[in-house]
Amino acid sequence: MTSTGRQLAFRPSGWVRALGTLFVVAWLHAFLSDPPPGYYLAPGAVLTVLVVAFLVRVALCGVIATADGRLTVRNVWSTRTLRREEVDVVGIDRADGWLGSGRGWALFLVLEDGSRHRLDVTEVPSLGPRLGRLERQADEIRAWRDGRPPPVR
Numbered sequence: 001m002t003s004t005g006r007q008l009a010f011r012p013s014g015w016v017r018a019l020g021t022l023f024v025v026a027w028l029h030a031f032l033s034d035p036p037p038g039y040y041l042a043p044g045a046v047l048t049v050l051v052v053a054f055l056v057r058v059a060l061c062g063v064i065a066t067a068d069g070r071l072t073v074r075n076v077w078s079t080r081t082l083r084r085e086e087v088d089v090v091g092i093d094r095a096d097g098w099l100g101s102g103r104g105w106a107l108f109l110v111l112e113d114g115s116r117h118r119l120d121v122t123e124v125p126s127l128g129p130r131l132g133r134l135e136r137q138a139d140e141i142r143a144w145r146d147g148r149p150p151p152v153r
Helices: 014-033 038-059 128-146
Strands: 006-010 062-066 070-074 079-083 087-094 105-111 116-124
Touching: 006 116, 006 128, 014 038, 062 116, 062 128, 070 116, 087 128, 105 128, 116 128
Parallel strands: none
Antiparallel strands: 006 062, 062 070, 070 079, 087 105, 105 116
């Protein structure tokens, strides 16, 4: 546990953040070094802003649980803070993906009101060898929910 009381934190991998940064830099360099004709400038600028905003938001995705019983889930399009007693079930299921594409697997929470809340930061494209990682992450969240120390990795 750190001095801020954080018990666990899941964030995108370093290579994902680095690749996103590289993509943004390359995109901006290409757009600014060889400006498109005037009639493409406005749509290009809007697209650039949208791509940068999306990649920044993805880089900020994460799950942070604190010792005082709060779980903050930052997904791509939303942020929600839950209390420990609100989380009934932690499981692994198909990730719906955008537009219901079913592209991979992710952790999900079933809350006391019966709603499901997916943890975007845990999404993996296929199970295979990554199933162990998802199970470890689920065990860590279950330990936090139950007030136990996190499992030893």
